[in-house]
Amino acid sequence: MTNPLRYLDTPLRRVNAVVVTAALAFALVYPFLVPPPMIGVGFVALLYALRNFTWNIAGGYVGQLSLSHIVAFGTGAFSVAVLTWRHEVNAWIALVVGVLISAVVGFLISLLMSRFGVNAFFLALGTLALSLAAAGVAASWTFLGDTNGISYSGTEEGFAHLQWYVDPSGFYYTTLGFLVVITIGIAALMRFTHFGRSLPFIREDPVIAASMGIRVVRNQALAMALSMGLTSIAGTLIAQYVQIVSYESVLTVEIGVAMMVGSIIGGAGTLAGPIVAGIGIAVLEEFLRSFAVSSANVSSYTQIAYAVVVILLLRFGTGGIMPLWEAGVRAVFGTGRKPPAVPEQEQRVGELVDGRVG
Amino acid sequence: MTTLEVRGLTVKRGRSEVLHQVDLVVREGECVCLVGSNGAGKTSLIEGVLGLLPAKATTLSFLGRSLLGVRPWDRVRRGLVVVPQNRDLFSGMTVEENLRLGAVAVGDRVAADAVLEEIYELFPRLAERAAQLAGTLSGGERSMLAIGRGLMSRPKMLVFDEPSLGLAPLVVTSIMRTIAEINERGTTVLLVEQNVHQAFALASRAYVLENGVIAGEGPTGELADSELMRRGYLGSAATGGVVKA
């Protein structure tokens, strides 16, 4: 790749570049513009964005509609709870441990599913069953705090310990950092590595992909490992922030479904889609809270809203927020030169979720 | 009296257009055939006429009534019955259940028992295997069952989609003879076939489909001797204009 600016050859890309730069700039100064509670909201928004994005690696790019990512999320949370809060291991080490465990689990799940030739429905069903099993185990296992969970204990603060007690800015910027690095990393992976470029082919038609010489089973498993491993990071971050972890807070099916649904609403094959959707939901939640809706009902209403939106989206065949955005920009600015075919960005959700597994 | 009238039929499969401006007419009592090689668009034509594929046409009418906008099953109920290439039998059900299902949608019009007897008379092999599961039948028997099922509703027109496909030559001859008999007994027939010899032997008129357009049409006798057929009809796109016999 020579001149990066040559990438900006269509109106869509130019508009996107402008928007992304503006958004990033805004994100960087946001904590200075708002009171501390809103910084916390910003952190949560970025967290939702992060975990949607990491789900999407396996779910959107490869088409593995997994409901097991919640296990990764929970692993990240419990990892820091057990290792750092109980045994005073450094939080970053705990984070890495969580990532590794989740990656291995993800790898194994995908491998197992492929080995047994499971199709998409059984993948969803099986991963759902696994997540429920994991939650059940956590609820009964005192090592994981059974029904009460594990509470925070510790005194250190600062980036080295991944903990800030009063000012959420630390969490905010750390999460933003993770989000930016992971997004850029994945984008580069998808564009420049053979592995990354193979994923949309696997999603579209595993048989043809195999005949092209792509190692389908291995790549699916690697993608799942990557996806789940990175999801674990979000779990670690939220655990440190909330300072209590239990099966009810980090191993629920609702969160697992929210990751999937959020990505689909945003546009499952796209880079920005899951991020936009994640932030959007956080904003919606905050909006509802501002109307003095009781907090129990806030989560109910957002869940219902999520569900209604994704149902309508799938029913009426639009691809999600990002494809709509792209269509809108193209309508306003024209298509310019024909962009190189990047399959994942052209996909409509209906065709996207068409991808079969195994 | 025109049974099926098609003018300007264009059919799409996904995003590609597989049939372009096709005109076709079948009159009452006729036996008309449509020939073409693999990929010419024969099945697409049938699916377009039946409404299983999105189709646009200037005219698409059956027995004088337009089919446009009519649901596929309602087209079938009007008497336009297709014996599909895949046979599409109810494999887990018996031969007799398959046959009876052929009349289930028009049950009030047709006395199923009486028709069943006729079918068994036409296909003694089916009578023998009445209680056998359709999935366990041989290729020829499956073809027979599919035809028998189609006949159960006393169709106004029977469309055969490659009845000879995958069958041994002797069986093919037998099936073709049966189709001829069905036509003689009064059912209008549209036979869609790759096997030109068999089709021409049966039909009085023929259409030739090539790459989604009608490349030739006319009485089978004349068409058989034509330039089109003499070329060996390999189905390539080398054709010039339409050859009318």
Next chain:
Amino acid sequence: MSTVLQLASTGLLQGLLYSLIGIGLYLVFTVMRVVNFAHGYFVLIGMYGVLSLGPKGFLPFLGAIVVAAAGGALVGYLVQRFLLESGLAKGGHSQLVITLSLGIAIQYLFQVLHPEPFETIPNPYPFEAFTSSGVTISAPRMAAGALSLVLVLLVSFLVYRTRIGTIIRGCSESLNGAIHVGINVRRVYRLTFALGCGLAAIAGGLLLPIQPVSPALGLELTIKAFIVVVIGGAGSLWGTVAAGVLLGLAEALGSLYAPGTFATALVYGLFFLVILVRPQGLVVRAAARITPRKSLTKVGVG
């Protein structure tokens, strides 16, 4: 020993109820190839429906169940007609996400409407518990098991001995074939889905006096319905019944050895293994057929 007998009896009766729940899902699964992730939530509709009607007495209770079942069937019809139908035509797995999201929407709707967890109704039946040979069965449990069995028999009669049942079976065997014989497959799909949901709602009504209702129950019931369908149903309804009873027994007897959520976790874990291994019969056939039907994109039915 009487504990085992007690548990076995309870498990058997509970299992029959699971069979009823499973039958509805099975019908939808085999006929339409739809995996209704919201099925357990239709049971919930039945439970909350009867709860809201607050029947006092046996006949009002039955009436409430009928009303709730009709409501469930109507919702099912609407879901199929307006949400799922066009998605089926496109193929793919939109119905997976749609039904999953629908379930969640239903769950949280009930969460908002009925914030109190664990609501139930007192015994509506005109008799009290049965006791014999050291085993005591409460009236609602007895009735639920018996009525479930009756309903399964009725469904079996419908599917195997009536004209409409033959039509339904035809659609499940070959959708194309059904169209080629003039069956209005769209209507059959809507009917089947409504029937499946209605049966689920009835099961919910029967379940209410036995098990207190909470919105979260929907997911658990959905999973149990799937367990019943995947393990059982080797081509016939009765496999589903057997699987339901098996599940009920396993659950009841399992509680002897593994208390609390660990037992449920074990069940889910086993289910995961079953999905991997997948016994022959229905599951293999259905799995082979759970591919988008690309030849029928414009029929509007899938």
